[in-house]
Amino acid sequence: MEPRDLSRLVSDLGLDLPPEELTPAFYHASYANEKGLESNERLEFLGDAVLDLTVAEILFRRFPERDEGELTKLRSVLVSRPTLAEIARELGLERYLLLSPGAEELGVRERPSVLAAALEAVVGVIFLHKGYEFTRGLVERLYGKRIAEAASRRPEDYKSLLQELGQRRFGELPRYRLLEAEGPEHEKVFTVEASLGGESAIGRGRNLKEAEQAAAKRLYLALEGISD
Structure with a gap:
């Protein structure tokens, strides 16, 4: 499997980066091991931390009336695996994942955990190249109305x-x-x-x-x- 052209994704994200800069975000461990490359797991680690911080700041500024407990619950919902996988599907990230043939046969491409990890890795790449302010704005745009919807539910489950x-x-x-x-x-x-x-x-x-x-x-x- 060869990397796909990421030009459309770069355009959708509003980036002014060479498309190939995003490619490492899609190196699943199965593919990376076969090709002798570094997987996207380190980028996933970074993106996870960036998402936690950006979502926390967005909630802090948008909901000054909410206390720490409420904000923490909201953040947990917004950075949860199901939510991240949903955003990843909206961006079509599954099309760009690079997997080994064996992982492909097992249906790894559609797993929510893999899609969420790919989104985190993409955020990690963007943060490295564009910095915090740009990334925070992009995260807010990607979440769209989800933030207001999550806040209106005041989850207690x-x-x-x-x-x-x-x-x-x-x-x-x-x-x-x-x-x-x-x-x-x-x-x-x-x-x-x-x-x-x-x-x-x-x-x-x-x-x-x-x-x-x-x-x-x-x-x-x-x-x-x-x-x-």
Whole structure:
């Protein structure tokens, strides 16, 4: 597989870069290993950090009435794997991914994690060549109405937020364990432990779902360093 012409993508992103400068952002590890090249993983690492910062600044300036906890939850939704993969598909990044034949056969090209990583790598390249201010403006344009939509929902589903955090930071999903269910049937109290990334928290509720949400909230806030 040979690199595709990236001229259209460069134009769509409003860049004044030679198209080939973006090519390393699409070197999947499977392709890079076969060709003796550096994969896009370092660029992905950089782009992930740049997205965290730019989205945080955009939210900070746009929503002065929101406290730290609300802004953190919004950022988690906006930089989550599903959101990044959605933006990557809108840009058509899957067309430019360079994969080994084996990875192609396994359907790696359409995996949300791979698409999200490609977007992060592209952001990393743009940051290196164009600097922070340009990149922040581009990120704001790429997100478009998603920022306002996410803010209007005021998400409180901590199980979803914890899952997104786990995938993004640890590459794993949270685990829930029922510790206890006590009391009479009509007043039973459930105690659940949530664990992720070597940390755990306990929550209680009148049903299993409520207890899991309580445990997820405590663990999520602890991992993000927010006081409950």
